[in-house]
Structures are given as C-alpha cells and as structure tokens.
Amino acid sequence: MxxxxxxxxxxxxxxxxxxxxxxxxxxxxxxxxxxxxxxxxxxxxxxxxxxxxxxxxxxxxxxxxxxxxxxxxxxxxxxxxxxxxxxxxxxxxxxxxxxxxxxxxxxxxxxxxxxxxxxxxxxxxxxxxxxxxxxxxxxxxxxxxxxxxxxxxxxxxxxxxxxxxxxxxxGCGQVVKLANNALVFENTLALAEMMVVAERAGVDPALLLEGVSKGSGDSFALRNHGPKSLLPREFPEKAFPPEYAVKDLSYVLELAEQVGVSARVAKLAQSYYDATARNGWSGRYFPSVIEVIDRDIPLE
Incomplete structure (x- = not known):
C-alpha cells in the first residue's frame, strides 16, 4: 500500500x-x-x-x-x-x-x-x-x-x-496490559475486602472510600470501582465479567510461569473471581467479587 x-x-x-x-x-x-x-x-x-x-x-x-x-x-x-x-x-x-x-x-x-x-x-x-x-x-x-x-x-x-x-x-504490549489488568483485579479485590471489614467494624463504606482516597491507599480502583460499583453494589451485565478476569489472570499466570515467578497474589485473585463467576454473578461486572467476600463463599 x-x-x-x-x-x-x-x-x-x-x-x-x-x-x-x-x-x-x-x-x-x-x-x-x-x-x-x-x-x-x-x-x-x-x-x-x-x-x-x-x-x-x-x-x-x-x-x-x-x-x-x-x-x-x-x-x-x-x-x-x-x-x-x-x-x-x-x-x-x-x-x-x-x-x-x-x-x-x-x-x-x-x-x-x-x-x-x-x-x-x-x-x-x-x-x-x-x-x-x-x-x-x-x-x-x-x-x-x-x-x-x-x-x-x-x-x-x-x-x-x-x-x-x-x-x-x-508481545510487549500484552505484557504491560496483563500487568495492568492483574493490578486492577487485585486492587479491586483488596478494596472490596476492606470495605466489608470496615462496614462490619462500624465505618460507613462511603466514608472509608473518602478517607483512604486522601491517604497512601488511594488508587484507580478506589476512585472508580469503589463509588460506582462496590459501594452501591451495582454490577451491570455487558460490562467486564468475572469470567474475563479469570481468563486474563490465567494469561498472567502463564506468563509468570514462563519467566519463573510464582505469582501467588494473581493466583489468589483468580480463585476469587472464579468463585464469583460460579456463584451467581456470571456475566455481571467483575467488582461483584465483593459479594463472595461479604457472604464468605468458599473459593473451592
């Protein structure tokens, strides 16, 4: 051409x-x-x-x-x-x-x-x-x-x-993208866990998001997935479902194995999103992982 x-x-x-x-x-x-x-x-x-x-x-x-x-x-x-x-x-x-x-x-x-x-x-x-x-x-x-x-x-x-x-x-674009996605999934999972802990300990989850956003725990996941999805517990369809998170994390784990890294955090995150997909939130937005945490659904 x-x-x-x-x-x-x-x-x-x-x-x-x-x-x-x-x-x-x-x-x-x-x-x-x-x-x-x-x-x-x-x-x-x-x-x-x-x-x-x-x-x-x-x-x-x-x-x-x-x-x-x-x-x-x-x-x-x-x-x-x-x-x-x-x-x-x-x-x-x-x-x-x-x-x-x-x-x-x-x-x-x-x-x-x-x-x-x-x-x-x-x-x-x-x-x-x-x-x-x-x-x-x-x-x-x-x-x-x-x-x-x-x-x-x-x-x-x-x-x-x-x-x-x-x-x-x-191939290098995929390496950076997989790292990006793994961090988003892991951050969202950690944020969801702390929101459940804080609420049970008597702190309004909205106030948790506000307070942490002013500290070193701030993140893209906190500012976006926190108020838009985790806080209202809204997990629309035709968004990015937990099945896609499982798929992307499998790619991350494959890459980690190829370069000799155990990637235990990514593996744990994959197990949470897999449980999310298997327990009623298949096809729903992936921050629905908070429901697995809140209901203490087994990962296996």
Missing amino acids: DKDKTPVLGFVGLGVMGGPMCRNMAQKHPGTVIAHDVYPAAFENLEGTGARWAASLPELAEQSDIVFLSLPGGPQVEAVCLGENGLLSGAHKPDVVVDLSTTTRQAACTVARALAEVGVGFADAPVARTREAARRGELSIMVGASPALFNRLEPLLRYIGTDLTHCGDV
Whole structure:
C-alpha cells in the first residue's frame, strides 16, 4: 500500500469495547471504515457513522489496508487471522493487522510470525480503561510493534486513545496490559475486602472510600470501582465479567510461569473471581467479587 494514501480501515469485533472503538474510528477517519462481527446486529451501533458492513472476513480483508481486531482472547484472534475462513483465506491480504484484544504474549508472537510469512505486518495494541473511556475515545493503549510500525499506526490509534505507550516489540504490549489488568483485579479485590471489614467494624463504606482516597491507599480502583460499583453494589451485565478476569489472570499466570515467578497474589485473585463467576454473578461486572467476600463463599 502507498503509505501516503489514506488507508481503508477494517474493524473486526463490535462488542462492549470494540463497538465504541470502531464508532470513533468511523467518525474520525477521513477514509473508509469497514466493519464485521459474528453478530450482524452489532453493526447497528455504527449507525450514522458512514461505516460499511462486510459479511465475511475475506470480504473485509479484500477491501482493507489496515485491520483492527477487538476480540475476547487469543484463540479468537488466531482463528480470525489464521483460520480457514479468516483474514488470510481470500485473494487479497491486508497490509497490517492490529490486535486491540488482550491475549498472551505467546499468542501475539505466534500470530505475528505467521502473518510475517505472507508479508502482513502485526502489532499488539491492547487497550485499558473503561467502556465509557472507549466511548469518549480516551483509552490507554499499550503497543508492541517495531518503531516504524508504531509511528505509522499512532495517528490511527489516536482516534480511540489519548495515552499511547510504545512498550517494545511484538508481545510487549500484552505484557504491560496483563500487568495492568492483574493490578486492577487485585486492587479491586483488596478494596472490596476492606470495605466489608470496615462496614462490619462500624465505618460507613462511603466514608472509608473518602478517607483512604486522601491517604497512601488511594488508587484507580478506589476512585472508580469503589463509588460506582462496590459501594452501591451495582454490577451491570455487558460490562467486564468475572469470567474475563479469570481468563486474563490465567494469561498472567502463564506468563509468570514462563519467566519463573510464582505469582501467588494473581493466583489468589483468580480463585476469587472464579468463585464469583460460579456463584451467581456470571456475566455481571467483575467488582461483584465483593459479594463472595461479604457472604464468605468458599473459593473451592
């Protein structure tokens, strides 16, 4: 592709995060944006943007120069990129694939190698922050790519994010994202535990949040998940459920094992979120872990 030409962007995965990300791209990109999802009804989220629909992955690849992915995890990314009816199965291949999903470092490197063999570039660019941040185009994006590819992608990633970090080569974006997610899950778990302890000891949980926010125990989890979810005990569906926390923590534990670290804190957090998913909060927002703590539900 001529690098001076406005690229045609493809976007695969119009879910909770992918939908608003694609919408931002379609509204801000001066060229064409083409979208695909396994559920065609998801395209309704792009109404009024000018985005076009592709009925299949080969059709999307046929028309796109740079394809962005927002998928549940590594297996889905590999299937979309390398599968029988995936992006490489048609006559035309995109120039670059950018994975905005959270996967393992190994999955990112595997896909990158396979794509490189057929002349397709790859960057892992997992995103962080909330669904509201995705709607506002204010995500944090952690990118694993060569310096040249990062520079090429940066203006496009600015459509969806305000904070970009070039973390190193392919796979490094996933390492930083997994660390980010593990810390959020662990902080939320610890905060939920202390809110239950404080309430039983006679302190209003709202006052606990206020007091700790002024001290060294302050955190993103306290200022966001505390007042918005833990305090009102509101755990909506179609947000980030405990099953996703279990999945991401399994990726963290896999990475830790590969580098010779026990990661006991991450393992404990995974057991709490697994219990949350198994005991009535499957599909609900992951801070519902406070219910497992408050009800003293066994982890096994």
